[in-house]
Amino acid sequence: MVSTGDPEIERRLRLLRNQGMDRQYENELVGFNARMTDIHAAIGRVQLTKVQAWTEQRRRNAAFLSAHLEGVTTPVIAPEATHAFHQYTIRVPEGRDELAAALRAEYGIGSGVYYPIPNHRLPSFDRAVELPQTERAAREALSLPVHPSLTDGDLERIVAAVNEWAKAGA
Numbered sequence: 751m752v753s754t755g756d757p758e759i760e761r762r763l764r765l766l767r768n769q770g771m772d773r774q775y776e777n778e779l780v781g782f783n784a785r786m787t788d789i790h791a792a793i794g795r796v797q798l799t800k801v802q803a804w805t806e807q808r809r810r811n812a813a814f815l816s817a818h819l820e821g822v823t824t825p826v827i828a829p830e831a832t833h834a835f836h837q838y839t840i841r842v843p844e845g846r847d848e849l850a851a852a853l854r855a856e857y858g859i860g861s862g863v864y865y866p867i868p869n870h871r872l873p874s875f876d877r878a879v880e881l882p883q884t885e886r887a888a889r890e891a892l893s894l895p896v897h898p899s900l901t902d903g904d905l906e907r908i909v910a911a912v913n914e915w916a917k918a919g920a
Contacts, residue, residue, distance in 0.1 A: 765779055765781055766782060767781065767784070767785065768781060768783070775864075775865070777872045777873070778874055779873075803898075805834050808834065808838075808896050808897065808898055809835055811835070811838070811896045811897075811905060812833070812835040812896050815894065818909040819909055819912055819913065820912075820917070821912070822840040822916060823842075823843070824840055835896050837862075838893060838895070838896035839894075840892055840894060840912075842890050842891075844919070845919055846890055849912070850892055856911070857911040859911055861894055861895070862893040864891075864893060865888060865891065866888060868881060868885055868887075870884065894912070
């Protein structure tokens with residue numbers, strides 16, 4: 751706990767406790783995310799016993815998506831690597847935001863653009879460098895549902911929606 755009468759210190763501490771941001775994805779400085787209650791810890795201990803099964807299901811879901819999606823670039827996993835698929839992020843060369851909007855509005859499928867601003871462009875890092883592949887990835891990356899609660903029908907619906915959108919744009 752911190753107590754201060756200085757508004758500048760208060761703002762800085764509030765930024766630090768929330769990953770350095772006041773507005774989502776606009777990190778002003780490098781901060782932290784260390785907010786956990788005892789109840790969260792108790793729940794987490796139980797969930798830890800389920801992580802391996804959830805991760806295996808995520809991998810199966812990701813394998814299905816990778817095998818069936820068309821018109822987008824699916825994740826590439828190095829042969830010596832094992833992916834947990836916390837997120838399943840595709841690359842959409844053209845129209846990423848339109849695809850996300852269509853998935854939501856027409857199909858009721860959520861998706862996410864988790865890093866819309868390349869890190870080197872954030873005020874917290876503020877690097878005057880040209881990173882064209884990073885800029886490209888920020889424009890193209892879209893994460894699709896991959897969580898372990900997806901049913902076979904959910905996966906088929908995601909594939910059908912993405913493929914239909916990709917074919918319409920071809």
